Amino acid sequence: MRRPSWAILGSVLVLFLFLAEEGRASSFNVSPLKIVLSGKTSSALLEITNQSPDALRLQLSVSAWDQRSTGEILLSPTDEVILFPPLVSIEPGEKRKIRLGAVTPRGVTEKTYRIVLEELPPAKSHEAEGGVIHVLTRMTIPVFLEPTKKVVSGEIADLTLRNGTASFAVKNTGNAHFSPQRIELIGAGASGQPIAKHDIDGWYVLAGSTRAYDIRLSTEECRNLKSLTVEAQSEAGPLKAQLDVNVGDCGP
Numbered sequence: 502m503r504r505p506s507w508a509i510l511g512s513v514l515v516l517f518l519f520l521a522e523e524g525r526a527s528s529f530n531v532s533p534l535k536i537v538l539s540g541k542t543s544s545a546l547l548e549i550t551n552q553s554p555d556a557l558r559l560q561l562s563v564s565a566w567d568q569r570s571t572g573e574i575l576l577s578p579t580d581e582v583i584l585f586p587p588l589v590s591i592e593p594g595e596k597r598k599i600r601l602g603a604v605t606p607r608g609v610t611e612k613t614y615r616i617v618l619e620e621l622p623p624a625k626s627h628e629a630e631g632g633v634i635h636v637l638t639r640m641t642i643p644v645f646l647e648p649t650k651k652v653v654s655g656e657i658a659d660l661t662l663r664n665g666t667a668s669f670a671v672k673n674t675g676n677a678h679f680s681p682q683r684i685e686l687i688g689a690g691a692s693g694q695p696i697a698k699h700d701i702d703g704w705y706v707l708a709g710s711t712r713a714y715d716i717r718l719s720t721e722e723c724r725n726l727k728s729l730t731v732e733a734q735s736e737a738g739p740l741k742a743q744l745d746v747n748v749g750d751c752g753p
Contacts, residue, residue, distance in 0.1 A: 673708055
C-alpha cells in the first residue's frame with residue numbers, strides 16, 4: 502500500500518529533527534564520591550577533572566540531606582558546611598580542587614549533607630553548530646559529619662505478607678548511617694526448600710531513618726510458602742527477620 506506523501510514528508514521531518522537535536526554532554530570526573538568529616542578532619546578536598554573537549558563551568562552548593570521511607574532524597578538549605586569556590590571554570594584536561602569544611606560542631610547524631618554540582622551552559626553556545634543541544638549535568642555527593650561517639654546498628658522490622666505482597670522495613674537504630682550491600686527475601690516451603698528468592702538493591706539508611714520495601718510475589722511462589730526470611734549485610738552487621746506464612750496471606 503502506497504503511503505500518502507504527507508506521511509513520507511512527516512517521517513523525513515522527524516528524522517531531520519532527531520539528527521539536528523543530537524545532544525552533547527560534558528564528561529568530568531569527581532573524587533571522592535563520598536566525604537566523611539570528623540573531629541580530626543573537619544575539612545576535605547573535592548577534585549574535579551574535566552575530561553571533555555570543551556571548557557566546563559560548574560556551580561556548587563551544599564544542602565542538608567534527609568530521606569523519605571522510599572529512599573527519596575530530601576534537600577534543604579544549610580549554612581553548617583561551606584565550600585570554596587562555589588563557581589569554577591575548568592579547561593579541557595585540567596583539574597580543580599574544591600575545599601569543603603564544617604562550621605558546626607559535631608553532635609550526638611551524625612549530620613548528613615550533599616554537595617550539589619550543577620553544570621552551567623557553556624560560555625560559547627553550541628546551538629548554532631548544526632542544532633546540537635548541550636545536555637547539562639547535575640549530580641550530588643554525600644557528606645557525613647560523624648557524631649561524637651559513633652554507634653552503627655539496625656534491624657529488619659515489620660515483616661508482613663498481605664495479599665501476596667511482602668512488606669518490611671530496614672530501620673537504622675543507631676546514630677550513624679549504614680548501607681545494606683545485599684538484601685534477600687527468601688520464601689521456603691514446608692520442608693524448608695527455597696521456593697522464592699528476590700535480591701533487592703540496598704542504599705543509604707540515615708540515622709533514625711527507615712527504608713520501607715514492598716515485594717510482590719507471584720501466585721506460584723506464594724501458594725506453597727510456609728515462611729519468609731529477609732536477610733541483609735551491612736556495616737551494622739547481619740540483619741535478619743522471619744515470618745511464618747498463613748494460608749490466607751496470599752489473598753483470595
